[in-house]
Amino acid sequence: MRRDTFLKSLAALAATGALPLPAFAAANLKIMIPSNPGGGWDTTARTLGKVMMESGSASTVTYDNKGGAAGALGLAQFVNGSKGDGNALMVMGAVMLGGLITGKPPVSLSQATPIARLTSEYNVFVLPANSPFKSMKEVIEQLKKDPGSVKWGGGSRGSTEHIAAAMIAREVGVDPAKINYVAFRGGGEATAAILGGNVTVGGSGYSEFAEYISTGKMKALAVTSEARLKAVNVPTLKEQGIDVVLGNWRGIYGAPGISPAQREALTAMVLKAVKSKSWMEACEKNGWTPAVLTGPAFDKFVDDDFASLRATMVKTGMI
Template sequence: MMHRRAFLRSTAYGAAAIGLLPGLSGPAAAQTVDTLKLFVPANPGGGWDQTARSIELALKQANLIKGAQVTNVGGAGGAVGLPQFVNQWKGQGNALMVAGMVMVGALIANKSPVKLSQVTPIARLTGEFQVVVVPAASPHKTLADLVAAFKADPAKVSWAGGSAGGSDHILAGMIAKAAGGDPKKVSYVAYSGGGPALAALLGNQVTCGISGFGEFGEQIKAGKLRALAISADKRQAGIDIPTIREQGIDVELFNWRGVFAPPGVKDADRAAMIDLMTRMNASPAWAEQLKARDWTGIFLAGDAYGKYIEQENARIEAILKDIGLA
């Protein structure tokens, strides 16, 4: 997996790739977009939807767009919405789809005939570390305790998280494999969102849970959940949680999100969208959104982002095969 420092080293801005967006009367760098169309292959309120709303707000505050339209089509980790974006939004130069690592896994797990390779990579924007937690009353005080219990009897250790094949499930499988256990024996309980998973944890209905730190942060601070590990490459400022790696398990994971243009867009439109995201990423308005939502900026654009997507597909497919979902 790409190390976080490699994320930062590989940042690509594509600022020279400036074209004309539909409805513009001059160079994209000097104009605003009349209407940006944002396609979210998930229901309102989730991480991708939050990303789309943050993009809209930051672009408006930075005077880079005049308006935006957000369309939500949820289901199966993006596997329902992607075909619509590919077939019905083809060639629309002022449109972007928000997606991320969860879609990569969902498409593989659902054996979707429509692939992420059919859309046009524009930019990776944000990343979020995952955290492994247990209820406050759990006998497992450390990640080593949890892993030992799993290896002793996998069926007695239930892992709560989001959709099957998503980032939470992937991390559980990675931990099991790296610790010398059988990832196919992970007893994973998939929930529709962070809320139901949190309720199961607080009700002591599951052994442990995995989600983005933002989902569990307040309950950790309140002492209702105990954080055992975070999937970062190093300790995070202001978050007193040991990494998985420092506890002897060679695993780290970044749940990334980014944007894609439809298939069939003109080269000038692709270049203009890369430039639009580059300017947004450099804006104080976007920095405010990252801070407000506890997201880490991991900007990567254009061809470099496209290469990263290819690597992600291969990496996640291998992990899902380990888990038994591919």
């Protein structure tokens, strides 16, 4: 039997449960992280890889960071360099969808293979510790006086924090096209800019700012959730009279052109990992809400979120 035929047979058996998963899944996985080190995708990918090794889903995991263009550069490298590779994965999420809408790159997410949505998370807006502002109310007052004087720092153009900033502007009567949004290639760069006082307000998932909030290096102003989060007792935007609610999510994709059996096997490997105690502990630590979705339901979710984000961007004048 040819080696590729043998592997496909093992994949099919593993996916149906006829073969114990570790017998097939003792693979050398490669995870593409389409951002620079230090951000939410980076943390998600490395946490997932660690848990997959601990759970026996993978024997080794290597990582490749490729930041830029809201993940489009990493997506292009992944799509062009991993066709048919059943051991290749890429972390992604709502930020990538927004970036693909605004950037219109020559590569499409539909070229890769959906595996699973992993987590949901809301954004938190923060001030550097030495900021002259003390509250979101003061920031909004300045925004109304001079929109360009308020620098919003966060992920790439089209990220959830960028969309949230535009939504906030619109809600308080400021032209969203006038907001001064400073995009960074990764969470690490954005964090450094906020800590250095190079932006007025910073936005990202709570997990990226948690240690700085707890040590007083950043002051949390508001969260984009419907209700206050357990992990951080900060008022929502809605509580402060700004009717903006916007969630973020992160997921994982497989390579283009993999077989249905390979997709099923990768899905089983990921599910085995995210059901583990280690993954649940990581979610608790990082303020992630488990939001696992696979198969056709995940495919539909991505399509629907694309449409929803596009509609929001049109409404706020971003596109």
